[in-house]
Amino acid sequence: MDSMRDRFARTVTELLDQDPRVALVLAEITRDRVEEAERRHPDRVINVGIREQLLVGAGAGLALTGMRPVVHTFAGFLVERPFEQVKLDFGHQGAGGVLVSAGGSYDWPAGGFTHMAPGDVALLDTLDGWTVHVPGHADEAEALLRHAVAAGDDKVYVRLSEQANRDGLGVDGTRMLTVREGRGGVVIAVGPMLDNVLAAVEGLDVTVLYAxxxxxxxxEALRRAAGDGPDVVIVEPYLAGTSTAAANEALQSVPHRVLGLGVGRRELRRYGDMAEHLRAHGLDPASLRARITDFLPSRMPAA
Known part of the structure; x- marks a missing residue:
């Protein structure tokens, strides 16, 4: 199966071929996977070197000339390091573009904390007007990237990860999907967390939404699924609690409880591998089941 990053490289090459407005701006990362695109479109594939502030600024500058820039590097170097440029060059100037990250929260633990970005979506939440896509499969990554590039002059962030679900679903760039229905609460699985969530709630009487x-x-999807007195668990592949405020706002007219599960704030200083980081943050199926059933004790499987 393709990785999301490999699919991104192929898809952005096709988009460069199809749309003369599209430009790709890189900071060395993934350059080896877009060599053909660089050969065919040397004027629209721009590698600025390891200069992440310039990466974002150049992307915004292209947008101001009428181009549709796709700006790409690891998440920590795309959102966190050049955050001032994201805030001012895109936000303050009203420029649109597509930021596409790789590396996620813990995809390459050997790279250390400099290559981990669990706070990227929470950081973008401090800004106005950003659409955020978190695909869980390479097929979804392609669909959401195409949707983002076609989205006029909007500001869009696409968060790619090495962690992926077994199957891709028919995502449309706007709504959550109902994967299964139950009567005893709602569990929202974000992107690559879906397979682990489905394994964790097997036999439980809960609805699973996929975001x-x-x-x-x-x-609207959450209100429909939750009914009049909901308990909601949100399982995200980045900082725990990132979306709890959004869920609380959606459910403000009814009594409810929300539990946010995700990456903890404590830095893990032993590199390990991705599976070990999932377990350490309580995001593997066994840990998720324990945490969900503790929050929803009446939703244990029927005898």
Missing amino acids: TTVRPFDG
Whole structure:
């Protein structure tokens, strides 16, 4: 199966071929996977070197000339390090573009904390007007990237990860999907967390919603699934609690409880591998089941 990053490289190459407005701006990362695109479109594939502030600024500058820039590097170097440029060059100037990250929260633990970005979506939440896509499969990554590039001059963030679900679903860039229905609460699985969530809630009487577009937050889908007195668990592949405020706002007219599960704030200083980081943050199926059933004790499987 393709990785999301490999699919991104192929898809952005096709988009460069198809749309003369599209430009790709890189900071060395993934350059080896877009060599053909660089050969065919040397004027629209721009590698600025390891200069992440310039990466974002150049992307915004292209947008101001009428181009549709796709700006790409690891999440920590795309959102956190050049955050001032994201805030001012895109936000303050009213420029649109597509930021596409790789590396996620813990995809390459050997790279250390500099290559981890669990706070990226929470950081973008401090800004206005960003659409955020979190695909869980390479097919979804392609669909959401195409949706983002076609989205006029909007500001869009697409968060890619090495962690992926077994199957891709038919995502549309706006709404949550209902994967299964139950009567005893709602569990929202974000992007690559779906397979672990489904394994964790097997036999539990809960609804599972699948979110690959988390901003804007699909409050209507949550209200429909939750009913009049909901308990909601949100399982996200980044900082725990990132979307709890959005869920609380969606459910403000009814009594409810919300539990946010995700990456903890404590830095893990032993590199390990991705599976070990999932377990350490309580995001593996066994840990998720324990935490969900503790929050929803009446939703244990029937005898």
